[in-house]
Amino acid sequence: xxxxxxxxxxxxxxxxxxxxxxxxxxxxxxxxxxxxxxxxxxxxxxxxxxxxxxxxxxxxxxxxxxxxxxxxxxxxxxxxxxxxxxxxxxxxxxxxxxxxxxxxxxxxxxxxxxxxxxxxxxxxxxxxxxxxxxxxxxxxxxxxxxxxxxxxxxxxxxxxxxxxxxxxxxxxxxxxxxxxxxxxxxxxxxxxxxxxxxxxxxxxxxxxxxxxxxxxxxxxxxxxxxxxxxx
Numbered sequence: 001x002x003x004x005x006x007x008x009x010x011x012x013x014x015x016x017x018x019x020x021x022x023x024x025x026x027x028x029x030x031x032x033x034x035x036x037x038x039x040x041x042x043x044x045x046x047x048x049x050x051x052x053x054x055x056x057x058x059x060x061x062x063x064x065x066x067x068x069x070x071x072x073x074x075x076x077x078x079x080x081x082x083x084x085x086x087x088x089x090x091x092x093x094x095x096x097x098x099x100x101x102x103x104x105x106x107x108x109x110x111x112x113x114x115x116x117x118x119x120x121x122x123x124x125x126x127x128x129x130x131x132x133x134x135x136x137x138x139x140x141x142x143x144x145x146x147x148x149x150x151x152x153x154x155x156x157x158x159x160x161x162x163x164x165x166x167x168x169x170x171x172x173x174x175x176x177x178x179x180x181x182x183x184x185x186x187x188x189x190x191x192x193x194x195x196x197x198x199x200x201x202x203x204x205x206x207x208x209x210x211x212x213x214x215x216x217x218x219x220x221x222x223x224x225x226x227x228x229x230x231x
Contacts, residue, residue, distance in 0.1 A: 052138075052142075053180075054138050054178050054179075055141065055177040056083070056141055056146055056177070059083065059194070062082050062194075063193055064078050064079040064082060064189055065189045065190055066188070070099060070100075070101045070102065070104055071095050071104070072171060072172040073098075073105070073109045073148070073172050074094060074109055075095055076148040076172050076173065076174055077094070077098070077109065077113065077122070077220075078094040079174050079186070080146050080147075080174065084145075084146070098113055106148075106216050110122045121220060121222070122218060122220055122221075123218065123220070123221050125216065126215045126216045127215055127216075131205065133204075133215070133217060134178065134183065134201055136217065137149060137175050140219055141177075145219055145220075145222070146174050146175070146176070146219065147175055147217050147218060148172050148173065148174055148218045149172070149185060149216075149217050150172055151171050151173065151185070151214050152213050152214030171187065174186050176196070181200060181201060182198055182200050182201060184197070184198045185198075
Protein backbone atom coordinates (compact mmCIF):
# COMPACT_ATOMS: atom_id res chain seq x y z
CA UNK A 1 0.00 0.00 0.00
CA UNK A 2 0.99 3.58 -0.57
CA UNK A 3 4.26 2.74 -2.22
CA UNK A 4 5.79 5.48 -4.32
CA UNK A 5 7.68 2.76 -6.17
CA UNK A 6 5.71 1.06 -8.95
CA UNK A 7 8.03 -1.95 -8.94
CA UNK A 8 7.26 -2.57 -5.27
CA UNK A 9 3.55 -2.52 -6.01
CA UNK A 10 3.99 -4.96 -8.86
CA UNK A 11 6.04 -7.27 -6.61
CA UNK A 12 3.08 -7.43 -4.24
CA UNK A 13 0.56 -7.98 -7.05
CA UNK A 14 -0.70 -4.40 -6.89
CA UNK A 15 -0.66 -3.52 -10.57
CA UNK A 16 -4.28 -2.48 -10.12
CA UNK A 17 -5.44 -2.45 -13.73
CA UNK A 18 -3.87 -5.77 -14.73
CA UNK A 19 -4.66 -7.72 -11.58
CA UNK A 20 -8.18 -6.36 -11.25
CA UNK A 21 -9.07 -7.35 -14.81
CA UNK A 22 -7.62 -10.85 -14.54
CA UNK A 23 -8.95 -11.70 -11.11
CA UNK A 24 -12.34 -10.13 -11.90
CA UNK A 25 -12.53 -12.29 -15.01
CA UNK A 26 -11.60 -15.36 -12.98
CA UNK A 27 -14.19 -14.74 -10.28
CA UNK A 28 -16.89 -14.00 -12.87
CA UNK A 29 -16.10 -17.21 -14.71
CA UNK A 30 -16.17 -19.33 -11.61
CA UNK A 31 -15.13 -20.11 -8.08
CA UNK A 32 -11.32 -20.17 -8.43
CA UNK A 33 -10.03 -21.54 -5.18
CA UNK A 34 -6.45 -20.69 -4.34
CA UNK A 35 -4.15 -22.50 -6.76
CA UNK A 36 -7.04 -24.07 -8.65
CA UNK A 37 -8.67 -23.51 -12.00
CA UNK A 38 -11.92 -21.55 -12.20
CA UNK A 39 -14.97 -23.75 -12.32
CA UNK A 40 -18.61 -23.55 -11.18
CA UNK A 41 -19.87 -19.97 -10.83
CA UNK A 42 -19.70 -18.10 -7.52
CA UNK A 43 -23.04 -16.36 -7.20
CA UNK A 44 -24.25 -15.59 -3.67
CA UNK A 45 -28.03 -15.57 -3.57
CA UNK A 46 -30.25 -12.84 -2.07
CA UNK A 47 -27.27 -10.56 -1.51
CA UNK A 48 -28.14 -7.14 -0.13
CA UNK A 49 -25.31 -4.71 -0.77
CA UNK A 50 -24.65 -1.28 0.73
CA UNK A 51 -27.80 0.82 0.44
CA UNK A 52 -26.18 4.17 -0.24
CA UNK A 53 -23.03 5.88 -1.46
CA UNK A 54 -20.53 6.99 1.19
CA UNK A 55 -17.23 8.80 0.67
CA UNK A 56 -14.68 10.33 3.01
CA UNK A 57 -14.99 14.11 2.88
CA UNK A 58 -11.37 15.18 2.27
CA UNK A 59 -9.38 12.06 1.43
CA UNK A 60 -7.82 13.65 -1.67
CA UNK A 61 -6.07 16.20 0.56
CA UNK A 62 -4.18 13.59 2.59
CA UNK A 63 -1.26 12.08 0.67
CA UNK A 64 1.19 9.71 2.41
CA UNK A 65 3.78 7.92 0.25
CA UNK A 66 5.05 4.65 1.66
CA UNK A 67 8.78 4.82 2.35
CA UNK A 68 9.52 1.16 3.09
CA UNK A 69 8.54 -1.97 1.21
CA UNK A 70 7.15 -3.74 4.28
CA UNK A 71 5.46 -0.69 5.77
CA UNK A 72 1.91 -0.71 4.42
CA UNK A 73 0.34 -0.96 7.90
CA UNK A 74 2.26 1.89 9.59
CA UNK A 75 1.81 3.96 6.43
CA UNK A 76 -1.92 3.30 6.51
CA UNK A 77 -2.16 4.20 10.18
CA UNK A 78 -0.19 7.39 9.53
CA UNK A 79 -2.70 8.24 6.79
CA UNK A 80 -5.62 7.71 9.20
CA UNK A 81 -3.97 9.82 11.92
CA UNK A 82 -3.35 12.62 9.44
CA UNK A 83 -6.88 12.39 8.07
CA UNK A 84 -8.39 12.66 11.54
CA UNK A 85 -6.09 15.55 12.44
CA UNK A 86 -4.86 13.87 15.63
CA UNK A 87 -2.11 15.91 17.29
CA UNK A 88 0.77 14.96 19.54
CA UNK A 89 2.07 12.26 17.18
CA UNK A 90 5.54 12.25 15.58
CA UNK A 91 4.31 11.82 12.02
CA UNK A 92 7.64 12.52 10.30
CA UNK A 93 9.07 9.27 11.70
CA UNK A 94 5.84 7.32 12.16
CA UNK A 95 6.62 4.78 9.44
CA UNK A 96 10.13 4.11 10.77
CA UNK A 97 8.95 3.97 14.38
CA UNK A 98 6.29 1.33 13.74
CA UNK A 99 7.52 -0.74 10.80
CA UNK A 100 8.18 -4.20 12.24
CA UNK A 101 9.12 -5.49 8.78
CA UNK A 102 8.38 -9.21 8.47
CA UNK A 103 6.55 -9.15 11.82
CA UNK A 104 4.08 -6.56 10.58
CA UNK A 105 0.41 -7.33 11.11
CA UNK A 106 -2.51 -5.34 12.49
CA UNK A 107 -2.07 -6.70 16.02
CA UNK A 108 1.70 -6.32 16.33
CA UNK A 109 1.84 -2.80 14.91
CA UNK A 110 -1.16 -1.71 16.97
CA UNK A 111 0.47 -2.98 20.17
CA UNK A 112 3.57 -0.92 19.49
CA UNK A 113 1.57 2.21 18.62
CA UNK A 114 -0.45 1.85 21.84
CA UNK A 115 2.73 1.65 23.91
CA UNK A 116 3.90 4.98 22.50
CA UNK A 117 0.49 6.65 22.15
CA UNK A 118 -1.99 4.99 24.55
CA UNK A 119 -4.52 7.74 23.86
CA UNK A 120 -4.97 6.51 20.27
CA UNK A 121 -7.65 3.84 20.36
CA UNK A 122 -6.95 1.59 17.37
CA UNK A 123 -9.69 -0.98 16.83
CA UNK A 124 -9.28 -4.21 14.87
CA UNK A 125 -12.13 -6.41 13.75
CA UNK A 126 -12.03 -9.70 11.87
CA UNK A 127 -14.97 -10.97 9.83
CA UNK A 128 -16.12 -14.38 8.74
CA UNK A 129 -18.99 -12.93 6.72
CA UNK A 130 -17.84 -10.95 3.69
CA UNK A 131 -20.85 -8.65 3.46
CA UNK A 132 -20.65 -7.76 7.15
CA UNK A 133 -17.11 -6.50 6.54
CA UNK A 134 -18.27 -4.31 3.64
CA UNK A 135 -21.22 -2.95 5.62
CA UNK A 136 -19.02 -2.16 8.63
CA UNK A 137 -16.59 -0.26 6.40
CA UNK A 138 -19.49 1.69 4.89
CA UNK A 139 -20.79 2.52 8.37
CA UNK A 140 -17.42 3.95 9.39
CA UNK A 141 -17.19 6.05 6.23
CA UNK A 142 -20.69 7.34 6.87
CA UNK A 143 -19.29 8.86 10.10
CA UNK A 144 -16.34 10.23 8.09
CA UNK A 145 -14.13 7.82 10.01
CA UNK A 146 -11.52 6.21 7.74
CA UNK A 147 -10.49 2.59 8.06
CA UNK A 148 -7.86 0.25 6.69
CA UNK A 149 -8.90 -2.91 4.91
CA UNK A 150 -6.79 -6.03 4.48
CA UNK A 151 -7.21 -7.36 0.96
CA UNK A 152 -5.92 -10.76 -0.12
CA UNK A 153 -3.96 -10.49 -3.35
CA UNK A 154 -3.81 -12.97 -6.19
CA UNK A 155 -1.33 -14.03 -8.79
CA UNK A 156 -2.98 -14.95 -12.08
CA UNK A 157 -1.71 -17.30 -14.77
CA UNK A 158 -3.36 -18.16 -18.06
CA UNK A 159 -3.73 -21.91 -18.56
CA UNK A 160 -5.61 -23.94 -21.15
CA UNK A 161 -9.32 -23.50 -20.52
CA UNK A 162 -9.14 -20.70 -17.99
CA UNK A 163 -7.13 -18.74 -15.47
CA UNK A 164 -5.23 -20.15 -12.50
CA UNK A 165 -5.51 -17.92 -9.43
CA UNK A 166 -3.15 -18.36 -6.48
CA UNK A 167 -2.67 -16.39 -3.28
CA UNK A 168 0.06 -13.74 -3.25
CA UNK A 169 0.13 -11.94 0.07
CA UNK A 170 -1.99 -9.05 1.27
CA UNK A 171 -2.29 -5.31 0.81
CA UNK A 172 -3.44 -2.88 3.51
CA UNK A 173 -5.28 0.16 2.16
CA UNK A 174 -7.51 3.00 3.36
CA UNK A 175 -11.04 2.75 2.00
CA UNK A 176 -12.30 6.11 0.73
CA UNK A 177 -15.57 5.26 -1.08
CA UNK A 178 -18.25 2.57 -1.02
CA UNK A 179 -21.53 2.24 -2.91
CA UNK A 180 -23.83 -0.65 -3.81
CA UNK A 181 -21.53 -1.82 -6.61
CA UNK A 182 -17.94 -0.92 -5.84
CA UNK A 183 -15.33 0.03 -3.28
CA UNK A 184 -12.41 2.45 -3.76
CA UNK A 185 -9.12 2.21 -1.86
CA UNK A 186 -5.85 4.14 -1.94
CA UNK A 187 -3.27 1.61 -3.11
CA UNK A 188 -0.35 4.03 -3.51
CA UNK A 189 0.66 7.67 -3.31
CA UNK A 190 3.26 9.82 -5.03
CA UNK A 191 3.93 13.40 -6.03
CA UNK A 192 0.81 13.28 -8.22
CA UNK A 193 -1.43 12.43 -5.26
CA UNK A 194 -3.36 9.37 -4.17
CA UNK A 195 -3.66 6.49 -6.62
CA UNK A 196 -6.98 4.68 -6.29
CA UNK A 197 -7.81 1.03 -6.78
CA UNK A 198 -11.48 0.41 -7.58
CA UNK A 199 -12.96 -3.09 -7.26
CA UNK A 200 -16.51 -4.44 -7.53
CA UNK A 201 -17.93 -5.42 -4.15
CA UNK A 202 -18.59 -8.88 -5.57
CA UNK A 203 -14.87 -9.25 -6.15
CA UNK A 204 -14.14 -8.16 -2.57
CA UNK A 205 -16.52 -10.93 -1.50
CA UNK A 206 -14.82 -13.42 -3.82
CA UNK A 207 -11.35 -12.61 -2.53
CA UNK A 208 -12.56 -12.84 1.08
CA UNK A 209 -14.10 -16.26 0.44
CA UNK A 210 -11.48 -17.82 -1.81
CA UNK A 211 -8.07 -16.43 -0.87
CA UNK A 212 -6.12 -16.82 2.34
CA UNK A 213 -6.42 -14.07 4.96
CA UNK A 214 -7.65 -10.57 4.21
CA UNK A 215 -10.44 -10.79 6.80
CA UNK A 216 -9.57 -7.76 8.98
CA UNK A 217 -10.15 -4.04 9.12
CA UNK A 218 -8.66 -1.45 11.48
CA UNK A 219 -9.69 2.07 12.43
CA UNK A 220 -9.17 4.68 15.15
CA UNK A 221 -12.10 5.12 17.50
CA UNK A 222 -12.32 8.72 18.67
CA UNK A 223 -14.17 8.27 21.95
CA UNK A 224 -11.14 8.91 24.17
CA UNK A 225 -11.05 12.56 25.30
CA UNK A 226 -7.25 12.78 25.35
CA UNK A 227 -7.10 12.73 21.54
CA UNK A 228 -7.19 16.21 20.06
CA UNK A 229 -8.62 16.44 16.57
CA UNK A 230 -8.14 19.39 14.27
CA UNK A 231 -10.09 19.87 11.09
